[in-house]
Amino acid sequence: MQQIIVTDSTSDLEPSFLKQHNIHVVPLSVTINGDSYEDQTEITNESFSQYLGYDENDLKTSQPPIGKFVEKYEELAQTGAEIISIHLSSGLSGTYQTAVQASEMVDAKITVIDSKSISFGLGYQLKCLTQWVEAGLSTEEILNKLKKLQENIKLYVIIGQLDQLIKGGRISKAKGLIGNFMKIKPIGELVDGNLEMIHNARTQNACIKFILKDLKSFIGDNAIESVGISHAKAQDFMDKFKEKLDETFNIQKFEFGHTTPVISTHTGAGAIGLVVLKNSKDL
Numbered sequence: 001m002q003q004i005i006v007t008d009s010t011s012d013l014e015p016s017f018l019k020q021h022n023i024h025v026v027p028l029s030v031t032i033n034g035d036s037y038e039d040q041t042e043i044t045n046e047s048f049s050q051y052l053g054y055d056e057n058d059l060k061t062s063q064p065p066i067g068k069f070v071e072k073y074e075e076l077a078q079t080g081a082e083i084i085s086i087h088l089s090s091g092l093s094g095t096y097q098t099a100v101q102a103s104e105m106v107d108a109k110i111t112v113i114d115s116k117s118i119s120f121g122l123g124y125q126l127k128c129l130t131q132w133v134e135a136g137l138s139t140e141e142i143l144n145k146l147k148k149l150q151e152n153i154k155l156y157v158i159i160g161q162l163d164q165l166i167k168g169g170r171i172s173k174a175k176g177l178i179g180n181f182m183k184i185k186p187i188g189e190l191v192d193g194n195l196e197m198i199h200n201a202r203t204q205n206a207c208i209k210f211i212l213k214d215l216k217s218f219i220g221d222n223a224i225e226s227v228g229i230s231h232a233k234a235q236d237f238m239d240k241f242k243e244k245l246d247e248t249f250n251i252q253k254f255e256f257g258h259t260t261p262v263i264s265t266h267t268g269a270g271a272i273g274l275v276v277l278k279n280s281k282d283l
Helices: 015-020 045-049 066-077 095-103 120-134 139-151 162-167 173-181 204-219 235-249 261-267
Strands: 003-007 029-032 035-038 059-062 082-087 110-114 153-158 185-191 194-201 224-232 254-258 271-278
Touching: 003 066, 003 120, 045 254, 045 261, 059 261, 066 082, 066 095, 082 095, 082 120, 082 139, 095 110, 110 139, 120 139, 120 153, 120 224, 120 254, 120 271, 139 153, 153 204, 153 261, 162 173, 185 204, 194 204, 204 235, 204 271, 224 235, 224 261, 235 254, 235 271, 261 271
Parallel strands: 003 082, 082 110, 224 254
Antiparallel strands: 029 035, 029 059, 153 185, 153 271, 185 194, 224 271
């Protein structure tokens, strides 16, 4: 049975790649001061980042409505294909849950997967998923391989502005005010798909130093397959980070971009997202 892949708009993959491999996208939407835009079609990561860093801007992201998933699944079900639908972490958005609900409303074989990641982390999974589908692997084999792949992906976020964390209720207002005053840069990590704050640093160099040390224990004796770095109005910081990563690990493959709106609304301007894929003999 033919398998068709569905995802959302947060993978940071080029539209040309998605089109080439017949990957269907159900986009999230972004709200800027009350006006709604479809993510990646009506607004790009880069244009969204221009709104960051100004208190007067009210920025939100919302998951796709269930009807959009039902519509897409029904359209693909008519081809008689099996559907594999993979989405950004359920710890960051309700998109995965909505896709699960939609899949139960459509008469077709639909497997919905929580990538437990976002950005390049979801992108790496989609690239592998594409290869496995094209190689004719069964969905069961694919699910086993994806589980192992997810264990080889590490995602860090360096928060640019604490205001967004206060708005999102992730830290208290008092903590946020003190943190802003002391120019604290919290470092978060996706742990089993949930964003957890793991360290507070005072400078960019201290952030880099901490993450490099943490990465060394994650990589162990393996090599790094690929690194994706994205930024929200922090090009210089990203360049500095790339340099230090390369010095430490001698990385063969880098990918760059602007943070997706879903990440940006949590992190504010000045943020960095880092996704590392390590080489593994299991895959």
